[in-house]
Structure formats: structure tokens, C-alpha cells
Amino acid sequence: MKNFVSIQDVGDPSALVKFAQKLKSNPYQLEELGRRKTLGLVFLNPSLRTRLSTQKAAYQLGMDVLVMNISQDGWTLETREGAVMNGTSQEHIKEAVPVIAQYCDIMGVRTFPSLTNKETDYAEKTLQAFINWSPVPIISLESATLHPLQSLADMLTIEEFKKVANPKIVLTWAPHPKALPQAVANSFLQWSKAMGHDIVVANPKGMDLSPAFSEGIEVIHDQNEALKDADFVYAKNWSSFTSYGEINTDNEDWILTPEKMAMTNQAQFMHCLPVRRNVVVSDAVLDGPNSLVIEQANNRTFAAQAVLAKILGYEG
Amino acid sequence: MKNFVSIQDVGDPSALVKFAQKLKSNPYQLEELGRRKTLGLVFLNPSLRTRLSTQKAAYQLGMDVLVMNISQDGWTLETREGAVMNGTSQEHIKEAVPVIAQYCDIMGVRTFPSLTNKETDYAEKTLQAFINWSPVPIISLESATLHPLQSLADMLTIEEFKKVANPKIVLTWAPHPKALPQAVANSFLQWSKAMGHDIVVANPKGMDLSPAFSEGIEVIHDQNEALKDADFVYAKNWSSFTSYGEINTDNEDWILTPEKMAMTNQAQFMHCLPVRRNVVVSDAVLDGPNSLVIEQANNRTFAAQAVLAKILGYEG
Amino acid sequence: MKNFVSIQDVGDPSALVKFAQKLKSNPYQLEELGRRKTLGLVFLNPSLRTRLSTQKAAYQLGMDVLVMNISQDGWTLETREGAVMNGTSQEHIKEAVPVIAQYCDIMGVRTFPSLTNKETDYAEKTLQAFINWSPVPIISLESATLHPLQSLADMLTIEEFKKVANPKIVLTWAPHPKALPQAVANSFLQWSKAMGHDIVVANPKGMDLSPAFSEGIEVIHDQNEALKDADFVYAKNWSSFTSYGEINTDNEDWILTPEKMAMTNQAQFMHCLPVRRNVVVSDAVLDGPNSLVIEQANNRTFAAQAVLAKILGYEG
Numbered sequence: 001m002k003n004f005v006s007i008q009d010v011g012d013p014s015a016l017v018k019f020a021q022k023l024k025s026n027p028y029q030l031e032e033l034g035r036r037k038t039l040g041l042v043f044l045n046p047s048l049r050t051r052l053s054t055q056k057a058a059y060q061l062g063m064d065v066l067v068m069n070i071s072q073d074g075w076t077l078e079t080r081e082g083a084v085m086n087g088t089s090q091e092h093i094k095e096a097v098p099v100i101a102q103y104c105d106i107m108g109v110r111t112f113p114s115l116t117n118k119e120t121d122y123a124e125k126t127l128q129a130f131i132n133w134s135p136v137p138i139i140s141l142e143s144a145t146l147h148p149l150q151s152l153a154d155m156l157t158i159e160e161f162k163k164v165a166n167p168k169i170v171l172t173w174a175p176h177p178k179a180l181p182q183a184v185a186n187s188f189l190q191w192s193k194a195m196g197h198d199i200v201v202a203n204p205k206g207m208d209l210s211p212a213f214s215e216g217i218e219v220i221h222d223q224n225e226a227l228k229d230a231d232f233v234y235a236k237n238w239s240s241f242t243s244y245g246e247i248n249t250d251n252e253d254w255i256l257t258p259e260k261m262a263m264t265n266q267a268q269f270m271h272c273l274p275v276r277r278n279v280v281v282s283d284a285v286l287d288g289p290n291s292l293v294i295e296q297a298n299n300r301t302f303a304a305q306a307v308l309a310k311i312l313g314y315e316g
Numbered sequence: 317m318k319n320f321v322s323i324q325d326v327g328d329p330s331a332l333v334k335f336a337q338k339l340k341s342n343p344y345q346l347e348e349l350g351r352r353k354t355l356g357l358v359f360l361n362p363s364l365r366t367r368l369s370t371q372k373a374a375y376q377l378g379m380d381v382l383v384m385n386i387s388q389d390g391w392t393l394e395t396r397e398g399a400v401m402n403g404t405s406q407e408h409i410k411e412a413v414p415v416i417a418q419y420c421d422i423m424g425v426r427t428f429p430s431l432t433n434k435e436t437d438y439a440e441k442t443l444q445a446f447i448n449w450s451p452v453p454i455i456s457l458e459s460a461t462l463h464p465l466q467s468l469a470d471m472l473t474i475e476e477f478k479k480v481a482n483p484k485i486v487l488t489w490a491p492h493p494k495a496l497p498q499a500v501a502n503s504f505l506q507w508s509k510a511m512g513h514d515i516v517v518a519n520p521k522g523m524d525l526s527p528a529f530s531e532g533i534e535v536i537h538d539q540n541e542a543l544k545d546a547d548f549v550y551a552k553n554w555s556s557f558t559s560y561g562e563i564n565t566d567n568e569d570w571i572l573t574p575e576k577m578a579m580t581n582q583a584q585f586m587h588c589l590p591v592r593r594n595v596v597v598s599d600a601v602l603d604g605p606n607s608l609v610i611e612q613a614n615n616r617t618f619a620a621q622a623v624l625a626k627i628l629g630y631e632g
Numbered sequence: 633m634k635n636f637v638s639i640q641d642v643g644d645p646s647a648l649v650k651f652a653q654k655l656k657s658n659p660y661q662l663e664e665l666g667r668r669k670t671l672g673l674v675f676l677n678p679s680l681r682t683r684l685s686t687q688k689a690a691y692q693l694g695m696d697v698l699v700m701n702i703s704q705d706g707w708t709l710e711t712r713e714g715a716v717m718n719g720t721s722q723e724h725i726k727e728a729v730p731v732i733a734q735y736c737d738i739m740g741v742r743t744f745p746s747l748t749n750k751e752t753d754y755a756e757k758t759l760q761a762f763i764n765w766s767p768v769p770i771i772s773l774e775s776a777t778l779h780p781l782q783s784l785a786d787m788l789t790i791e792e793f794k795k796v797a798n799p800k801i802v803l804t805w806a807p808h809p810k811a812l813p814q815a816v817a818n819s820f821l822q823w824s825k826a827m828g829h830d831i832v833v834a835n836p837k838g839m840d841l842s843p844a845f846s847e848g849i850e851v852i853h854d855q856n857e858a859l860k861d862a863d864f865v866y867a868k869n870w871s872s873f874t875s876y877g878e879i880n881t882d883n884e885d886w887i888l889t890p891e892k893m894a895m896t897n898q899a900q901f902m903h904c905l906p907v908r909r910n911v912v913v914s915d916a917v918l919d920g921p922n923s924l925v926i927e928q929a930n931n932r933t934f935a936a937q938a939v940l941a942k943i944l945g946y947e948g
């Protein structure tokens with residue numbers, strides 16, 4: 001594996017899920033693999049799970065880690081080609097990326113979307129600049145439109161907790177007071193398709209995801225109908241793709257409550273976290289026995305570890 | 317030892333002090349104990365000594381360390397049970413704590429008091445939430461009302477520098493321009509009692525600490541009287557417990573000067589740091605030969621190391 | 633080597649450059665040297681290259697690293713002798729430095745100039761306080777007037793890329809919209825003199841550097857004239873030394889363009905980064921085949937590693 005920024009970088013997603021599961025069974029089994037190797041983590045945005053689980057994964061492989069909160073501990077990066085840098089940006093990504101790359105063997109980067117410029121966001125301008133200017137492999141720690149480490153952890157979670165061979169999975173939009181990226185949802189669809197999952201999307205009218213990701217997947221605009229017979233319910237807010245970045249405030253009743261969950265086939269509940277309680281989902285669902293959210297977060301470590309190990313050249 | 321959040325967690329405080337002293341004599345003697353173990357440090361508030369000494373302690377035990385400045389590098393945590401999270405809080409402590417716990421074997425947390433709500437502060441709501449929701453042991457890096465790592469370091473310092481078997485120790489309030497917690501003072505009283513120290517508290521009228529901590533200890537409202545025959549003078553400001561969080565600005569003459577120290581039995585001077593020079597204590601005292609403040613800070617490493625080693629199961 | 637804060641600390645600069653080059657050829661050759669040793673990095677100002685390259689260097693020597701962004705994760709330091717600390721400063725450097733020193737074996741510190749008080753800046757008040765109050769060796773991560781780790785990396789870069797025994801090096805002032813320190817330029821002159829380089833300074837009238845550093849070096853106020861026959865062009869902005877801290881906005885044509893570079897002897901281009909593109913230097917120069925800026929940044933790792941190894945007592 002060269003980079004890990006989308007499912008296109010993964011030859012065999014099922015095998016990668018199995019490998020992550022194998023690492024989970026014995027996290028230090030490859031602790032010599034990363035010896036004398038350094039992971040650089042570059043954050044253009046806040047992070048909790050990704051920050052800690054990816055560090056943990058690196059330690060379990062024996063790697064050293066450098067963490068850079070770039071705008072906080074450093075300065076603002078310029079990304080525009082040909083910019084005359086007489087404003088607030090102090091360093092161009094064309095310098096910053098190859099420079100940081102020289103201090104590490106693998107570089108992770110988190111770069112959220114603007115949610116104001118669809119074209120730029122969906123072209124993944126910043127992530128692509130990192131890829132273009134880095135001589136070392138790039139791992140996405142969530143980019144403008146995708147969050148593949150989250151999806152790999154989600155696929156592992158489904159693998160571990162499914163009760164039937166081909167469970168019905170419903171990805172449902174949920175309410176949220178702020179404009180959120182579409183990245184987790186987009187990525188979840190990519191990976192679910194690649195894994196051959198039986199997946200349905202539920203969202204209010206006008207809140208359809210980009211056809212590039214939902215193509216071939218049934219989209220239902222009635223949440224109750226979609227939840228029928230679900231084995232897994234994955235709740236996630238996203239802001240509008242069509243009216244790009246707009247917050248949908250008309251569907252507060254899309255909150256996942258015990259009543260909604262009662263319509264399912266005793267579905268297990270998933271969310272990538274952080275989650276706003278009693279806005280996205282009720283306390284009773286999150287605190288109930290069918291919630292998998294903590295285990296999903298746990299699996300972030302083994303997702304990251306599998307990716308790092310593969311990039312380090314592990315063939316087993 | 318399961319957690320380390322107050323002296324109640326410690327079976328034998330004297331033995332723990334002795335163990336810290338033993339580690340200090342050879343800091344790397346247990347460098348294999350923490351192999352493949354990770355310490356997570358969660359800061360809800362600023363930290364210098366605690367941050368660095370606890371990391372150092374972990375390294376000396378061979379542990380890996382994850383540091384999370386949660387509101388700075390992540391987001392604001394919600395702590396209210398049943399909250400409808402449509403405001404600024406982005407993640408509930410009920411998710412954040414078990415999630416972070418999965419990335420480490422021991423979790424440290426720093427959570428300062430509000431100093432506006434006595435009931436909430438003294439119920440240690442945030443610390444208790446960490447304990448409740450964490451599957452791994454919790455170490456207090458200073459909570460709303462206690463700072464046991466500081467006190468353990470203080471007890472070690474007294475042990476090292478005492479010139480008589482049962483020295484007279486005076487904990488004296490000192491002036492300060494901002495509202496400070498009572499945590500260091502509360503904890504110092506708990507530990508001094510447990511160690512069987514001869515301890516006296518000096519503070520202005522109206523500035524008495526919570527009876528839960530001062531019970532059984534003589535409280536003197538005349539600083540000069542209290543200082544007589546002192547072998548150790550521990551200076552520390554705290555805001556009012558009774559008029560909760562109020563700053564006492566009427567007693568600037570409680571500053572510890574050479575004249576004050578001259579009333580003692582050539583007492584050694586202690587303070588937990590950071591200290592405001594020439595407000596809490598004069599330069600001449602801090603820079604004099606009887607100041608122990610730098611050594612106290614040094615002992616923070618061995619206090620943390622002793623606690624980590626015990627939680628990791630060291631029995632020696 | 634005791635400290636590393638200026639070239640005065642270096643017995644034989646040429647030998648140190650050679651040693652850095654040797655480390656670069658096999659970065660892990662001394663990976664046992666730093667075992668059980670801790671490097672503390674204290675940042676009073678932002679940092680990218682220095683932060684990451686110095687950590688990397690320490691890891692390659694087997695050291696542990698503590699990073700402290702002091703005003704961000706801790707609090708404001710007081711530096712004035714005798715200050716009555718009833719304002720915003722919460723801790724005096726006389727406590728902070730010896731305390732942090734106890735948690736590490738070598739301490740690095742970054743402390744930028746005020747650019748408002750020449751006397752204080754050029755007395756290196758803060759750096760000197762670190763040296764005075766630290767029982768462990770101090771490494772400058774850029775101080776008010778010098779940046780020796782950068783210069784050591786620059787000397788290594790020149791050593792690697794020079795095509796003639798005694799190349800002509802031009803240090804040229806370049807435009808910049810903000811007031812920048814003179815540190816990189818001062819240091820570069822110190823080191824170039826010590827290495828016996830053929831060096832010329834070009835800057836607009838009124839922008840001369842301190843005579844303490846430029847003494848014995850030809851200063852030319854016509855950039856075109858200075859660039860003639862140059863083998864290396866080192867571009868760098870600095871604010872005025874004479875009208876201390878003033879920004880010079882009258883010389884935007886001092887930007888390094890391909891036309892300017894065409895006047896040289898096919899000179900290789902150097903800059904310490906971060907650089908403002910199309911203000912200090914044109915894209916075409918930075919992206920051209922003669923730019924060494926990325927390699928300079930790479931050499932920061934080996935400069936730091938050489939210094940750490942020498943301070944750790946390596947004699948080879």
C-alpha cells in the first residue's frame with residue numbers, strides 16, 4: 001500500500017478488515033516492524049479519537065511519533081498555487097509538506113472541508129497537495145470528503161458484531177445544530193459497497209449525498225420505512241450536499257430514539273463520535289445494550305495499525 | 317492500588333513515600349515494568365510540573381504516553397446527565413472517557429474547580445465522572461478539591477529534609493491576586509494527618525478551609541503566632557471556602573518575608589509552585605538557603621512514578 | 633560541549649559540520665547514546681522545523697522527549713528580576729527553568745526577540761536567564777539574536793552542494809510584510825566567518841545588521857552588484873537593526889527572481905523557511921533545480937543530532 005486516503009488505495013478491503021482483527025487479538029505481535037520508523041501526524045483541525053488511536057497504533061508497532069498542530073503550534077499554511085504571500089499565510093504547503101516528510105516515514109494529515117466551496121472540497125485540494133508534495137506515504141486522518149480510517153474501524157465492528165451472514169445496514173441522517181462534513185457518510189458507503197454489504201441510506205428530501213458515493217444504493221426519504229428489519233443502524237449528520245454546507249433544521253424528529261430502534265430487527269447502534277446526545281440520538285439508545293459506539297472507537301486503533309503495518313511493508 | 321485520586325486510595329501512605337524515595341535513588345530500576353503499557357494524560361486545564369513530571373515518570377517505567385489537551389486540541393466536554401447537547405459542548409464525558417480509556421492502561425486527568433459552585437466542586441463531579449466511566453485506573457493530576465500527587469511529593473520532601481523526628485509544620489495562607497483552588501491545602505492536610513505530622517494551619521479569619529479537611533487540626537488566625545517554632549513553613553494561597561471562591565485582598569501582610577521566617581525555628585520554606593514572587597513570598601525567602609521549592613518540584617517525578625508503579629501492580 | 637547557544641560554544645565548527653554529515657549517512661549509528669536521557673523542548677514561540685527535526689534527532693539517539701508550549705499549555709513567564717508579580721505573569725523564570733531542568737538532561741528553548749527593545753533583545757535576557765537558572769545544558773532553538781541550529785544545517789548544506797573549494801556566498805536581504813528578527817542572518821555571518829567562507833552581505837541602505845556580526849564582511853547596498861559571480865544566494869528578510877524593529881517597505885524589488893539569479897554564477901538558492909512566496913522569492917526560483925531550501929530543512933535533523941550527541945558526551 002502506498003497511501004491510504006480512500007478505498008481505492010486498498011487492494012482487498014475484506015483482507016484488511018481481517019488483518020485489523022488479527023492485530024486486535026494480539027496488538028504487540030508486530031512490535032519490531034516499526035522500529036526506527038517515525039509517524040508524523042499533522043492536524044489542521046481538532047481531533048481526539050484519531051489523534052490518540054493512531055499514536056497508540058504506532059506505538060504498538062514500535063514506531064516513534066511526531067504530532068504537529070500546525071496552525072496552533074506553527075502557522076497558517078497557504079495552498080493556492082502562485083499566491084503572492086503578503087497576507088496572513090506564512091508558509092506554503094509546497095514547502096511545509098516536503099519538509100515535514102523528511103522528518104518521518106509516514107505522514108498522516110487531517111484536513112476538514114470548507115463547507116462553503118463544494119468544488120474545492122470535493123477536489124480534495126489540500127489532501128491532494130499533501131500527496132503531490134510528499135515523498136513519503138500519506139494517511140488520511142479525515143479529509144474534506146472521506147474518512148477511511150473510520151470506515152475501516154466500522155467494517156471491523158460490523159464483522160465482529162453481525163449475527164447473520166448478510167445483515168441489513170441502514171445509514172441514517174440525523175439532526176445536528178452545526179454544519180458537518182459528509183466525509184464519514186461518503187466513506188461508509190464506499191466501504192460498505194466494497195464489502196458487499198446490504199446497505200440502505202435514509203435521509204430527508206434535499207439531503208441526498210453526492211451521487212458519486214450513493215450510486216447503486218437505495219435512498220429512502222422516510223426514516224421509519226428505512227429502519228424496518230435493520231440489523232445495524234448507523235446514525236450520522238451531514239450538511240447539505242446540494243445546497244452545499246446548509247444545515248437542515250426541519251427534521252429534528254429524525255433523532256434516533258428507542259421508539260425508532262423498536263422498528264428495527266433489534267438493530268445494533270453505530271456512530272463515529274463525537275455525538276451530541278439527545279439531538280442526534282437519545283440517551284436511552286446510546287446507553288442501551290445495543291450501542292456499539294465505544295467499540296467502534298476502540299477499533300480505530302486496530303484500523304490504524306493495520307494501515308500502518310501494510311504501508312511499512314508487512315505482507316503477512 | 318486501583319485509582320489514585322485521594323489519600324483514601326492509599327493503603328499505607330508512609331510506605332508509598334518510602335517507595336518514592338527508593339525510586340528516586342535509582343530512577344530506572346523498574347524500566348521494564350511499564351513495557352507495552354500506555355499512560356493517557358487528559359488536561360482540561362493548564363499544567364507545567366504535572367505534565368512534565370508525570371511523563372518523565374512514565375518514561376522511567378518504560379511506558380508510552382499520550383497527551384490530550386482536550387479543549388485546545390479537541391473540543392468542549394459535556395458533563396451534565398441528560399443534557400440536550402444543542403449548544404457548544406460537542407462530546408459527552410460518557411463517551412470521551414471510555415473511548416480514551418481504550419487507548420491507555422492508566423488515565424490521568426486534571427480538572428480544576430469552577431470556584432463558583434461549591435456543591436459541584438466539592439462533589440468532584442468531573443473527576444467522579446472520569447472514575448465512573450473509565451474501565452482503567454484514574455490518577456488525579458489535580459482535581460477540584462485535591463492534589464494528591466503534589467502532597468505525596470511534599471511528604472517525600474519533608475521526609476528528606478526534616479532535622480527532627482517530629483517537625484512542626486505550618487501551612488500558612490498567603491496573599492494572591494486571583495481566585496485559587498483549595499486543592500493543594502486540602503490535600504496537604506489529609507496527607508499530613510495520615511503521616512502523623514505535627515501540623516498547624518494559619519489563615520486570616522473568614523479563610524478557614526473546609527472542616528472536612530481541617531478537622532482535628534489547630535487553626536490559628538494570627539500568622540506570627542503560628543510561625544513560632546516552625547520547622548517547615550508551607551505557604552499557599554486559597555480563595556474563600558465559606559464565601560466560596562472570593563479573593564481575600566485585606567491581608568497583603570501575610571506575605572512570607574525574611575522577617576516572618578525569622579520568627580520560626582530556622583524553618584525550611586515550601587510551596588507547590590507556580591508562585592507569584594513578592595506577593596506570596598519575598599525573593600529573599602525563595603532565593604535563600606532554606607527554600608525547598610525546587611526540590612519539591614523534583615519530587616513530583618518520583619511521586620508519580622511510585623503511583624504508576626503501584627497501579628501497574630508492583631508489589632516490592 | 634556544555635551549551636549550544638552560539639558559535640562560541642563550538643570548539644571546531646568544521647568538525648561539527650563533518651560530524652553532522654557522518655550522522656546523516658547513518659542516522660541510527662548512535663541509537664544507544666541517548667538511552668535513559670530526556671530532552672525537554674520549551675517553546676515560547678511557534679515552531680515547525682525546529683520542533684520536529686529536534687525531536688527526530690533525539691529519537692535517532694534513543695532519547696525520550698518532553699515538549700512544552702509554555703504560554704499555551706502552561707502560563708506566562710516573568711523574567712524581570714525583583715518583579716512584584718501581581719499582574720498576568722504566573723511563574724518566574726527563576727522557578728520555571730530549574731524545575732523543568734530537573735525533568736530532563738538537556739533543555740532546548742525558543743525565545744524570539746521583542747523587536748521593540750534592542751538592548752534587552754541583544755543582551756539575550758531570556759536565553760541568559762535559561763542558562764543562568766538551568767543546571768542542565770541549554771540548546772538554543774532560536775533566540776532573540778541567533779539561530780545556531782539553523783546555521784549549522786546551512787553550513788552542512790553548503791558543504792554538500794558546493795562545486796568549488798571556496799564558493800562565493802551572498803546573504804541578501806529580501807522584502808517581507810512583517811517585522812522579522814535578525815537572528816538567522818546574524819548567525820549565518822558568525823558561522824560563515826568561522827568556516828572561512830567567502831561571504832558578502834547585500835542589503836538596502838539603512839538595513840545594515842549589527843556591526844558585531846557584520847564586522848570584517850563586505851556589505852553592498854546594490855543587490856545586483858552583490859549577486860555577480862555568486863555560487864550561493866541566501867535570501868532572508870530582517871527588520872531594521874538601526875531603527876530597531878522597523879519594517880522596510882521601500883525595496884519590494886529586492887525579491888529574488890529568475891532575472892536576479894541569472895546575474896549569478898548559476899547560484900544555488902538558500903532560505904531557512906518559512907518563506908513567503910512571491911514576496912521574498914519568486915515561485916520560479918523556489919521550484920527551480922537550484923533551490924536547496926528543502927535540503928536545508930532536512931539538514932536540521934542532523935545539525936540537532938550532532939549537537940545533542942556532543943552534549944551527551946560523544947567524543948568520536
